[in-house]
Amino acid sequence: MVKAHSSRLMALGNAGRWLMVVFIICTALLFSGSASATLTARANHDHITVDFFYHGSTVSVSGVSDPDADLVIKITSPEGHQALRKKGKVAGLLWMNVGNLDYENVPALYFLTATKKPEDILAPGELDKAVIGYPALARHAEVKPVSDEQEKARWFAEFIRYKEASRVYGITSGNINMSEKDGKHTYYTLFQWPYQASPGDYTVTAYAVKGGKIVETAESHVLVEQVGVVKRLADMAKSRGALYGAISILAALGAGFGVGLVFRKGGGSH
Amino acid sequence: MYLYLPVALTSINILVPIGLGLAVGLLSGLFGVGGGFLMTPLLIMFGIPSTVAAATDSNQIVAASTSGTYAHWKVGNVDFKMGLYLLLGGFIGGLAGVQGIKVLQAMGNADFVIKMTYVLMLGIVGAYMFVESLMSMRKKKEETPKQAKESKVGAFLKSLPMQTHFEKSGVTHSLLLPVIFGGFVGILAAVMGVGGGFLMVPVMVYILRMPMHVVVGTSLFQILFNCIEVTFLQAYTNHNVDFILAVLLLLGSTVGAQVGAVFGRKLKGEQLKIILAVIVLVVTVKIVFELTMSPSLLVSQGGGH
Numbered sequence: 004m005v006k007a008h009s010s011r012l013m014a015l016g017n018a019g020r021w022l023m024v025v026f027i028i029c030t031a032l033l034f035s036g037s038a039s040a041t042l043t044a045r046a047n048h049d050h051i052t053v054d055f056f057y058h059g060s061t062v063s064v065s066g067v068s069d070p071d072a073d074l075v076i077k078i079t080s081p082e083g084h085q086a087l088r089k090k091g092k093v094a095g096l097l098w099m100n101v102g103n104l105d106y107e108n109v110p111a112l113y114f115l116t117a118t119k120k121p122e123d124i125l126a127p128g129e130l131d132k133a134v135i136g137y138p139a140l141a142r143h144a145e146v147k148p149v150s151d152e153q154e155k156a157r158w159f160a161e162f163i164r165y166k167e168a169s170r171v172y173g174i175t176s177g178n179i180n181m182s183e184k185d186g187k188h189t190y191y192t193l194f195q196w197p198y199q200a201s202p203g204d205y206t207v208t209a210y211a212v213k214g215g216k217i218v219e220t221a222e223s224h225v226l227v228e229q230v231g232v233v234k235r236l237a238d239m240a241k242s243r244g245a246l247y248g249a250i251s252i253l254a255a256l257g258a259g260f261g262v263g264l265v266f267r268k269g270g271g272s273h
Numbered sequence: 274m275y276l277y278l279p280v281a282l283t284s285i286n287i288l289v290p291i292g293l294g295l296a297v298g299l300l301s302g303l304f305g306v307g308g309g310f311l312m313t314p315l316l317i318m319f320g321i322p323s324t325v326a327a328a329t330d331s332n333q334i335v336a337a338s339t340s341g342t343y344a345h346w347k348v349g350n351v352d353f354k355m356g357l358y359l360l361l362g363g364f365i366g367g368l369a370g371v372q373g374i375k376v377l378q379a380m381g382n383a384d385f386v387i388k389m390t391y392v393l394m395l396g397i398v399g400a401y402m403f404v405e406s407l408m409s410m411r412k413k414k415e416e417t418p419k420q421a422k423e424s425k426v427g428a429f430l431k432s433l434p435m436q437t438h439f440e441k442s443g444v445t446h447s448l449l450l451p452v453i454f455g456g457f458v459g460i461l462a463a464v465m466g467v468g469g470g471f472l473m474v475p476v477m478v479y480i481l482r483m484p485m486h487v488v489v490g491t492s493l494f495q496i497l498f499n500c501i502e503v504t505f506l507q508a509y510t511n512h513n514v515d516f517i518l519a520v521l522l523l524l525g526s527t528v529g530a531q532v533g534a535v536f537g538r539k540l541k542g543e544q545l546k547i548i549l550a551v552i553v554l555v556v557t558v559k560i561v562f563e564l565t566m567s568p569s570l571l572v573s574q575g576g577g578h
Contacts, residue, residue: 055517058275058284086575090568093385097564100384103575161571168570198277198284199320229279237279240512248508251332251516252501255523259339262527267347 043067044076044209044221051196053229059198062225063191064207070188072211072218073124074179075117075135078194078225079110080205087165089158104158107145112200113166115174116192118181126215133210133217137163137174170197202227280515281325287521289319294333294525301526302341302533303540304549305492306470307334307500310395310556312522313467321518322574327466328507329515329522331500334468336523337530338497344534345490352441352487356494358451359473363499365452366459373464391465392560398475399553405479406546413543442483442491454480455495468503470496471553478546485542493530 043066051060064076084107091101115121121136130139141159149155166172179192204226211219229237239247277284293315297308309330316326345351377383433447454476462469470492477488508514537545 053277055277056275057277087572088575090571090573097385097388098566098568099388099564100573104572158572165570165572199282201282233277233279236516240280240508240514240516244509244512245505247512247516248505248514251508251514251519252335252504254516255332255335255504255519256339256501258520258523258527259336259341259530260343262336262340262531263343263347266344266531 041067042069042072042209042211042219042221044207044223046207046223046225048196049223049225051225051227053202053227054231054233057198057233060196062194062196062207064194064209064223065189065191066209066221067187068181068190068209069211069213069219070181072213073118074190075115075121075125075133075210075212075217076179076192077133077135077208077210078112078114078205079208080112080200080203082108082110085109085111087162089161102148104149104162105145105147106159106162107147109140109144109162111203112171112205113140114172114194116178116194117176118179120176124212124215125217129212129215129217133208133220135210170199196225196227200227202229276517276521278321278325278515278518280513281321281329281518283320283322285319285321285518285521290316290518290521291525293319294337294522294527295529296525298337298340298526298529299533299536300529300552301334301337301470301493302344302530302535303489303537304470304533304545304552305341305474305489305496306549307331307338307468307496308470309334309468310471311552316518321515324511324513324574325515325518328504328511328513329518331468331503331507332514332516332519333522333526334500335497335504336519337526338493338500340527341493341530341534342490342497344531345486345493348538349441350486350490351494352439352483352491353494355439355442355451355477355481355483356491358448359455359458359477359491360495360498362452362455362457363459363462363469363473363495364502366456366461367463367499367502368459369456370460370463373460377464387465388560388564390461391467392557392564394461394465394472395553395557395560398471399550399557401479402475402546402550403554406543406550410543410547439483442481442487444482446481451481462499468496468499471549474549485545486537489534489537489545 044064045066047063047065048060062078068074084105087104087106088100089102089104090098093099093101115135117124121130125135130136131142134140134143141156144159146155146158146162149158163172179190181188181190183189204224207223207225209221210217274287275284276287293312297312300306300311301308309327312330313323313326316330317323321329342351374383377386430446430450433449435448436445437448438445458469458472458476461472473492473495474488477483477492478485483491504514
């Protein structure tokens with residue numbers, strides 16, 4: 004009886020061991036399977052501090068990728084609303100502001116780079132889904148007031164021209180460097196970060212593309228933040244306008260009188 | 274060297290605002306204008322958002338006009354009494370002008386009216402000052418100056434009530450005159466979004482018949498108060514004043530205003546008028562050019578009126 008019980012226990016123990024072995028093998032297979040395709044993205048300069056001497060920066064994005072996949076890397080600010088003035092001809096002769104345009108669902112900053120032109124490696128549906136490229140951004144955005152799609156396309160193109168001139172929108176391709184490091188396939192690309200980009204949180208997204216589809220996505224962030232006196236002045240201008248105005252006026256009055264006195268002492272009077 | 278501007282949210286080479294301040298301050302000390310009609314477009318050209326450019330310019334004009342008023346006051350060229358009546362009118366006119374903008378905006382096409390008023394005013398004032406000072410320079414060469422004949426308008430102005438003598442300017446006018454014309458300039462300045470120095474100077478010269486050197490000092494005095502009010506309102510309601518940019522600008526403009534005042538004393542009234550007229554006409558031509566040439570970008574930053 005005791006013998007029978009112990010042999011049953013042994014049988015159960017063997018089954019448990021087998022189960023554990025199977026579990027370990029499965030787990031190992033699972034991890035080794037994804038390891039070759041895992042996409043990572045890291046922005047080297049993920050906290051840009053804006054002080055008095057800030058004149059823009061650089062942000063490099065690097066990571067591990069599948070050697071067979073193409074890559075698209077996008078940096079954007081959160082989407083929002085932007086109001087612009089539109090210029091038009093009045094009386095067929097004079098160019099002036101003829102009204103306002105409201106752009107919805109548009110980021111303040113939009114940088115995109117890819118191993119090849121995005122429209123050559125991604126199906127139209129995929130471009131739209133991930134809002135990759137200006138045509139996809141145009142379909143994603145709303146422009147008001149416009150009478151038809153043609154007019155929307157025209158004013159969206161003007162919006163892009165304006166943003167590119169302000170250096171906060173840009174699309175490039177073919178400048179992602181690939182290399183092998185410690186048996187891993189790595190990528191690296193560099194973005195010139197413009198000083199015109201406002202403080203805020205920016206999202207870096209890397210897309211791995213195969214067969215016209217996005218197969219993997221990895222994300223990272225870049226925080227641009229004012230610090231020190233720059234931050235204190237900006238905060239004061241926003242939250243304590245009266246005090247800020249009074250200080251600005253007193254400083255100007257003081258400077259005006261001060262220079263006047265200096266000139267008098269320097270023999271500037273007649 | 275570049276400095277980051279916390280409200281304009283942009284970076285600028287410090288030599289640019291200091292140099293601009295010096296140049297515009299010089300004009301301010303010479304002619305008694307704030308120079309906003311030159312400075313604001315120049316700042317926009319260097320990448321400062323238009324709303325911040327206008328607000329910050331008014332802050333630096335406080336410094337430049339303090340420096341200029343002080344320099345002119347030292348040599349007795351500020352008529353405080355006249356300045357105060359002009360200020361009173363300007364203040365009432367400014368309030369009316371702001372309401373006027375609201376009406377224009379409600380009617381639509383406000384920008385057209387504002388731009389046209391600006392071009393016409395600049396053009397008329399510039400052309401009139403140019404021709405008049407040219408003629409008076411020629412006359413002086415030909416004959417000894419005579420007292421100008423009393424015109425019908427002059428006689429009417431003399432018949433107005435509340436006549437008072439303005440000692441510094443050496444003129445006698447009704448108190449209503451500076452208040453009404455100050456108000457008129459105030460309305461136009463508010464509609465055009467400028468300080469109005471280029472309008473106030475001709476009003477003082479041709480209507481109030483003040484001597485040119487007193488005009489410059491008195492104009493700077495009233496510009497100073499106008500710009501204090503505008504700076505405070507801009508900082509309080511729109512949060513558009515960039516203190517760092519203003520400091521960089523005033524480093525140049527306060528010195529420029531002193532140098533301008535010294536230079537101004539060496540020039541004759543007619544010479545000052547004709548140079549100011551040429552500057553105003555050049556700005557007019559530039560604006561007309563901008564209005565007729567196709568712009569490189571068809572959208573621009575929104576905000577402000």
